[in-house]
Each structure stands twice: as C-alpha cells, then as structure tokens.
C-alpha cells in the first residue's frame with residue numbers, strides 16, 4: 001500500500017473508532033472491534049493514538065464474563081470546548097459547550113437601536129466573557145460557531161439581514177482578528193436545525209423542516225440528514241413566499257410575504273393595534289392567553305390560519321417526515337400549535353400525510369447557538385490534522 005493510502009486508511013479507522021466510542025461509551029476494545037468490524041490489532045493501535053491525542057480516556061473496569069476484566073474506553077468530552085453564538089435582531093446569545101454538547105455557561109444580551117460599532121464591540125465582549133469560563137483542557141476553545149438571522153452565503157458572508165445591518169460587517173474576519181480560534185458562520189435556522197438534529201426534536205428524522213419564528217420566519221431544510229443549502233448557500237428563505245398575492249408590501253421587494261402574517265412580530269403588531277397601541281411583551285401575551293382574553297384568542301386563530309397556509313405549501317413541496325417549530329410564543333402556548341395544526345389539517349392533501357408530527361423545539365432558545373457550536377465540534381473532530389498527525 002502507498003503511504004498516502006495507508007494514512008487514508010489509518011485516518012478512516014480512527015474516525016470510525018472515535019464515532020463508535022462517542023455513541024457507545026463506556027466500551028471495551030473487544031466490543032469496539034465487534035461494532036466497527038475492524039480487527040483487534042487495528043482497534044488497539046488506533047485507540048492508543050486517540051488516547052495520546054486526549055480524545056479518548058480509559059476508565060476502571062467493565063463487567064467480565066469470567067477471564068480478565070476489560071478496561072473501558074470513554075470519549076473525552078472535556079478535551080476542548082466550543083463557543084456558539086446566536087446573533088438575532090435584538091439579542092446576542094453566547095454559550096460554551098463541551099465536545100458532547102453539554103452547556104457549561106451561557107450569556108444572553110438584549111439590545112435596542114444600537115449602532116453597528118457598538119454592536120460589534122458588544123459581540124466581542126460577550127464572546128470574551130464566555131471564553132473566560134472555559135476550564136483548562138488539552139485543546140482549549142476549538143472554535144466559534146455563529147448563527148445569524150439573515151442570508152449567509154456559501155463563503156460564510158452575511159449578505160442580507162432584514163432587521164439589522166450585520167450585512168455591512170465581515171463578522172468572520174472581525175472575530176478571527178480578535179480571537180485566535182476558527183470561526184464558522186451560518187444562518188440561524190440552519191444552526192438551529194443542526195442542533196435539533198443532534199440533540200433535540202428531529203434526532204430520528206431523516207427529512208425535516210425547521211422553522212424559527214421571531215421577527216421574521218427562518219427556515220432550514222434537512223434532506224437525508226443533510227442540510228439543503230441551495231447553490232449559493234441561501235436556501236430556505238420561505239419567510240418571503242407569497243401567501244397573500246395582493247398583500248402587504250415587504251422590505252424584500254415582494255408583496256404578501258409569509259412572515260408579514262405569521263411571524264411573532266406580525267402577531268404582536270396586530271395584537272397591539274387591537275389593544276389600542278398598548279405595548280405587549282411575551283409575558284403579557286402569555287397571561288392574556290391564560291385568562292382567555294377574546295382579542296388574543298381571535299389573533300391566535302388568524303395567526304394559526306396564516307401559519308398553516310404557508311406550512312401546507314412547505315409540506316406539499318418537501319414531504320418532510322417531521323417539522324419542528326422554534327418560537328418563544330408557540331413553545332409557551334400549546335393553543336397556538338393547536339390552531340396551526342387545525343389550519344394544516346383543513347388544507348393538506350389526504351395523499352400527503354405527515355409521517356410524524358409538527359413538533360415544538362426541544363432546545364428552545366438555545367437551538368441555534370447549540371447548533372452553531374456543534375458545527376465547530378464536527379469540524380474539529382473531522383479535521384485531518386487532529387486525527388492524523
């Protein structure tokens with residue numbers, strides 16, 4: 001075998017062994033050999049390399065079937081830590097996780113009407129604060145993943161943010177200049193979908209749609225367990241599909257866009273108008289729903305109707321096995337999900353059944369930041385320099 005091929009094969013074995021340990025640990029070398037179909041000598045050699053690289057550790061003893069008790073291998077989830085950031089229109093959420101996705105620290109920072117200069121320094125300050133909470137580890141901070149509301153292209157450039165001016169800033173360079181870590185940028189919905197796929201509501205789905213509902217509607221499509229990104233990386237902007245062809249004018253240039261009717265912002269704007277311009281927070285809305293306020297119940301019917309119209313279009317287009325909704329408003333109020341499901345079932349073709357369900361997010365407000373941080377972990381573990389030097 002040529003040297004290059006030998007290296008290739010060694011690296012492949014290491015990847016298979018590491019991913020099997022991550023899924024099944026604590027695990028013995030014998031069991032590892034059985035599960036990976038690699039011979040015992042290869043397993044032994046490559047696990048030793050992984051131990052030297054601090055990615056795997058040995059612990060105590062396993063249950064023996066007579067004979068010598070096997071030493072068990074565990075994934076060293078504390079070999080390094082990853083930072084995840086969600087950059088929303090009105091907040092920055094920054095988290096620190098270990099290599100298995102467990103959260104060690106999080107920071108939520110809300111703002112209104114700040115200049116771009118101020119926002120850039122807030123972003124750097126918040127990340128610095130969170131990095132300071134990382135324990136000592138062999139690899140330290142392995143990177144920063146950022147999920148941004150808006151269009152992020154295949155070169156990780158933010159090309160359009162509908163509710164702020166982050167498209168004027170090269171966030172990747174900004175962060176790479178300030179921190180000595182790799183940075184990965186993606187759309188917040190893609191990051192959220194990746195998070196829910198790894199740890200949450202769509203873990204067992206192959207073809208799913210993730211929808212984040214906030215100031216606008218963000219969407220990510222997973223096809224055969226992979227994010228569908230489109231040819232420029234900006235797929236999934238279904239918030240701007242027309243659901244009222246003569247409807248309201250949208251900032252995107254279109255008319256009657258879905259997010260003008262079925263985003264949280266649209267919901268609160270309409271409700272506030274009915275309530276004579278009263279400012280309405282999520283907490284106030286939750287309370288009104290609990291008290292069966294007639295106005296808010298009417299608005300929920302309308303919201304569910306518009307949401308369901310758009311969702312039916314998506315189901316007809318993609319035939320997903322499940323859909324996950326990320327929204328503070330919907331997550332807090334099951335009655336809204338009920339209203340959406342009613343609208344969908346009134347419209348959906350009997351020939352296109354949803355195999356599973358329309359779920360709400362299991363990761364809630366951490367979905368995008370967890371997904372963004374996990375993009376970095378995936379990159380770190382797949383990085384040939386880590387597994388093969």
Ligand SMILES: [Zn+2]
Pocket residue numbers: 239240250251252253254255257
């Ligand atoms: Zn639009």
